[in-house]
Structures are given as C-alpha cells and as structure tokens.
Amino acid sequence: MDDSLSLSESQNKRLRDFHLSGESEELAESLMKILRIPEGGNPQQKRVVVQVFVNRIFSVNDVEASVNLDFYLKVNWIDEKYIGVSDDDFQDDEQKFEEGWWEPGVEVSNAIELEKLIEKDEAFWVEHPAHGILAYTQRFIGTISTPMELQHFPFDSQKIPIVFESFHWKAEDMLMFRLEKHAVQFNPGPNKEWPTMSMAVTLPEWYKMGITLDDRINYYSFEDRNYSQIVFALHVKRNFKFFLYKVYAMVFLIQIMNWSIFVLDPDQLDARIGIAVTLFLAAVAFNFVLASTLPRISYNTRLDWYILIAYVYIVVALVESCIVFLIAKYHTESDAWDIAKNIDWAFLAFCPFSFFLYNLKYFISAWLLYRKDRFKRSLAPEQLANAPPRQTNRPQQSSQAMEMTRNPISKAAAQ
Known part of the structure; x- marks a missing residue:
C-alpha cells in the first residue's frame, strides 16, 4: 500500500480538530433529532447516523462484478457518559475501550478485500461534547462486489452499492439512519461538488447520474434475524461510444x-x-x-x-x-x-x-x-418530493479548494 495513503496520528488529530471547529450547532441539532430515542421508543435500542464520502473510484470490473475504490465512513451516536467530556480528555483516557465501552461495529457487508487505514485508537473521538455525540471515522481502500445487469449492454445503467451493516448488533439492538439531505443526490454538473463524493472521481467509461443513500432492514433467514443496513449507491450509465x-x-x-x-x-x-x-x-x-x-x-x-x-x-x-x-x-x-x-x-x-x-x-x-432517466425513474415518489433541487451555476473554485471542502482528510493532510 502506498505510504501516502496512510494517515499519521497528527493528521488524524487535525481531522478531529477540523470537525470540532467546522461542525455547527445546527448540524449537532440535526444529529440529535435522529439520535434521540423517540417518545414510546425502545430505550435499549441504540440509534446511529451513518455518513459516507467516496474519495476515488479506481476501476469498475465487469468481468469480476467488482469495484476498486477509496472511501470514508463516519458513524455518530450518543453516549451519555461523555456529555461534557472534551475530545482531548477522551483521547487521553487509556481505559476508554474497556468494560462499559459501546461501539456500533459497522462494517461493509459486500466487501471482497478492504483495508482499514485508521487505527482503532485514532478512529473514535468526541465530536459534540455538549451532547455526548461520539464519532467513528474510518478510511477504506480496496475492492467491493457489485451486481451487474447486462441485458442492455452496452446501453446499460448500473448501480454501484456500498452496503454498511453492523456485525455486532441486530436491528432490535441498533438502528442505522442516514442524513435526509444525503438521501437523493442528482449530478451537480461538471466541476461541481457532490455532498458525498469527491468531484475528482472520474469514470471514463461511465456517466455519473446520481447517488442514493437508503436505510433499510435486511432479514437473514438462516439466522431468523433482522439487521439494520445503510446502502450507498452510485447510479451510473455506460458511455457506449x-x-x-x-x-x-x-x-x-x-x-x-x-x-x-x-x-x-x-x-x-x-x-x-x-x-x-x-x-x-x-x-x-x-x-x-x-x-x-x-x-x-x-x-x-x-x-x-x-x-x-x-x-x-x-x-x-x-x-x-x-x-x-x-x-x-x-x-x-x-x-x-x-x-x-x-x-x-x-x-x-x-x-x-x-x-x-x-x-x-x-x-x-x-x-x-x-x-431514459433510469436514476430518476428508480426513485420512489416520496424520494423525488424530498430531493434537493439541482444545483445552479456558482462561482468556480479551484479543483484543490473544492476537494478540501468535501474531503476533511485531504485538508488535514495538506496542513
């Protein structure tokens, strides 16, 4: 693995500082609305918010039905014992991962071979001390599987999914949620930023149509159990020329x-x-x-x-x-x-x-x-109704500036 892709301890510290200084109280409140146990809800059922950011897609392999990519995962949840505890104090606590520690255990269920680049000690941090909101940030590089429907090849459209699921907790123990603003994302146009994908992602053989982020319950018959999932899906259309x-x-x-x-x-x-x-x-x-x-x-x-x-x-x-x-x-x-x-x-x-x-x-x-706009046709009516409007022209930023806007790890590495 290229050493330039690894994250040092100081870079991870700057990443946490960037989040702590850059995240507004408004975002903290939006997280709290999701993470709070609703009235009449199960107090024993944890609620977590999952965010995804795709940094690069190296290749899409039709033969092996796989995708090689680089992406970030961020998971938030509330732990009341860390209300008022600063991130520095959290990091200095050498006993934090011992008895009484809880973590969501979110992994990629359609992974073929993925490498985690952030060590456990650096992956967990306190994002909003006032609310006791913890965060887990991980960077993955490797290969995932993706189903291919090729009846219409080479005039086909495909969906590249990243499926997140807890390997520790069943649905009755933990539910995963997305941010509603990330649920449906239309292609913003050339040289414009995506909310959950770097505009540096280039796929010469494909046109990027849009992104969906779905939260769902998946039933496993062999266990007779339900598990909560978050599915990030990049919808693409092949360039047939x-x-x-x-x-x-x-x-x-x-x-x-x-x-x-x-x-x-x-x-x-x-x-x-x-x-x-x-x-x-x-x-x-x-x-x-x-x-x-x-x-x-x-x-x-x-x-x-x-x-x-x-x-x-x-x-x-x-x-x-x-x-x-x-x-x-x-x-x-x-x-x-x-x-x-x-x-x-x-x-x-x-x-x-x-x-x-x-x-x-x-x-x-x-x-x-x-x-046919198969991405738009694949959306449910309520998804279309809640989808943000397509972005209009805005003053151009440099490619590097746009990348740092969406990619905090790149910003940390550049400092």
Missing part, C-alpha cells in the same frame, strides 16, 4: 463486404465460400474479444444479439451461394443462368434493405432506452 466505433461499425462493414458475394457469378462457388467463411471468422473473433470483457452470463446482451444477426446474414449468403451454384450448373433449362443471377440480384436488394431496417429499429430502441 467506444463500442459504437470499435464494434458496431466494424460489424456493419463486415456486412457490407458480405453483400459483395451476390455480385460474383453463380459458378464462382469457391470465391463465394471463401468470402463468407472469412467474414464469419471475423465476426466470431469479435465475439471472443467481447466475451473477455464480460462475465460468463447465461443470457444474451443487446450487443450479442447484434452480432448473432450478423452471423445469420453471413450464413444466408453462404446458403444462397450454394443454391444459385446448383441452379446455374445443373439446371437443364436454357435460362438457368438468368434465374441464378436474378436470385442474386433479389438477395442483393433484400439483404441490405432488411439489415438497414433492423439497424434502424435496433438503434432507435437502444437510444430511447439510453435516454
């Missing part, structure tokens, strides 16, 4: 070359078969290349269907060549040659015309599907 230029255009050109078969004389069977077989192998090679970029799924993608149709047209040309060869060579009528040529001309008209209609239908339907 690479496949348009590198795959679709090439397959289309293969089809144009395939139609040259119908121009050859009916008795030139060797030449016709040579062209058809060569083009078929070229289409198969394309399919193998694409297969290496996708997981072994049990269904065809949109691109698979397009290449499959290309196979069909090549096979049709091959079969037609055999038929006209037999007619021209073995038919006893005097106009057999003319019949064979007329069949060629008919196929030369039919194949391009039908393939053009297929392409028209294929790409219009793909474009209409792609243009």
Whole structure:
C-alpha cells in the first residue's frame, strides 16, 4: 500500500480538530433529532447516523462484478457518559475501550478485500461534547462486489452499492439512519461538488447520474434475524461510444463486404465460400474479444444479439451461394443462368434493405432506452418530493479548494 495513503496520528488529530471547529450547532441539532430515542421508543435500542464520502473510484470490473475504490465512513451516536467530556480528555483516557465501552461495529457487508487505514485508537473521538455525540471515522481502500445487469449492454445503467451493516448488533439492538439531505443526490454538473463524493472521481467509461443513500432492514433467514443496513449507491450509465466505433461499425462493414458475394457469378462457388467463411471468422473473433470483457452470463446482451444477426446474414449468403451454384450448373433449362443471377440480384436488394431496417429499429430502441432517466425513474415518489433541487451555476473554485471542502482528510493532510 502506498505510504501516502496512510494517515499519521497528527493528521488524524487535525481531522478531529477540523470537525470540532467546522461542525455547527445546527448540524449537532440535526444529529440529535435522529439520535434521540423517540417518545414510546425502545430505550435499549441504540440509534446511529451513518455518513459516507467516496474519495476515488479506481476501476469498475465487469468481468469480476467488482469495484476498486477509496472511501470514508463516519458513524455518530450518543453516549451519555461523555456529555461534557472534551475530545482531548477522551483521547487521553487509556481505559476508554474497556468494560462499559459501546461501539456500533459497522462494517461493509459486500466487501471482497478492504483495508482499514485508521487505527482503532485514532478512529473514535468526541465530536459534540455538549451532547455526548461520539464519532467513528474510518478510511477504506480496496475492492467491493457489485451486481451487474447486462441485458442492455452496452446501453446499460448500473448501480454501484456500498452496503454498511453492523456485525455486532441486530436491528432490535441498533438502528442505522442516514442524513435526509444525503438521501437523493442528482449530478451537480461538471466541476461541481457532490455532498458525498469527491468531484475528482472520474469514470471514463461511465456517466455519473446520481447517488442514493437508503436505510433499510435486511432479514437473514438462516439466522431468523433482522439487521439494520445503510446502502450507498452510485447510479451510473455506460458511455457506449467506444463500442459504437470499435464494434458496431466494424460489424456493419463486415456486412457490407458480405453483400459483395451476390455480385460474383453463380459458378464462382469457391470465391463465394471463401468470402463468407472469412467474414464469419471475423465476426466470431469479435465475439471472443467481447466475451473477455464480460462475465460468463447465461443470457444474451443487446450487443450479442447484434452480432448473432450478423452471423445469420453471413450464413444466408453462404446458403444462397450454394443454391444459385446448383441452379446455374445443373439446371437443364436454357435460362438457368438468368434465374441464378436474378436470385442474386433479389438477395442483393433484400439483404441490405432488411439489415438497414433492423439497424434502424435496433438503434432507435437502444437510444430511447439510453435516454431514459433510469436514476430518476428508480426513485420512489416520496424520494423525488424530498430531493434537493439541482444545483445552479456558482462561482468556480479551484479543483484543490473544492476537494478540501468535501474531503476533511485531504485538508488535514495538506496542513
């Protein structure tokens, strides 16, 4: 692991100081509204607030259905015995993690391999002494799993989730909540900040559509128990232009070359078969290349269907060549040659015309599907009603200034 990604003790101290000086009483009150046990609620059930900030996404791996990323987790809860206790006194207490200590034990349930960069002694701190609000801050770097729905590939949209769950407490013991202002986040536009993601996050193959943060209860049948979860989800849409230029255009050109078969004389069977077989192998090679970029799924993608149709047209040309060869060579009528040529001309008209209609239908339907705002459609009516408006243009800040605004650890490291 790169040493530059690690956090020293002094940097963590500055991180706590930044939060303590930068967080307003208004934010403390908003936390208290969530963390207080409601009237008639279970006093034994802890309530915690979970916040997430994605710093970087290194890669999205379609084949392994995984994402390599760097993100921060922050968890707040109330511990009444720390009301009025300063963070310095908390840090100096060497007995704080012994008998009577409580922590939420929040982990990433869809982690494949994640490394924690902040040691336990530095991860816990008192954020709001007046209310006894403690905080746990952790930085994770590594790989998480993400489900991939590839039926519409390469015109697909995906959801990259980070699922947080306590490995210590059941739902009746602890509930996790989000901040409502983070529940739905639309893309603010280029060079504008996200509430829970650095604007330095770049995904060349994807467009970032929005972010949702959901709190939910997940039932595990093998335990017959419920667990509270927070699900951070980045909604993305694939940039299909690479496949348009590198795959679709090439397959289309293969089809144009395939139609040259119908121009050859009916008795030139060797030449016709040579062209058809060569083009078929070229289409198969394309399919193998694409297969290496996708997981072994049990269904065809949109691109698979397009290449499959290309196979069909090549096979049709091959079969037609055999038929006209037999007619021209073995038919006893005097106009057999003319019949064979007329069949060629008919196929030369039919194949391009039908393939053009297929392409028209294929790409219009793909474009209409792609243009749908699937992120907005995935939201429940109450989520849309409570979603913040899209941000308007504001005075530009430098990339470094914007990063430090959203990323307190970067600010601490720069000091």
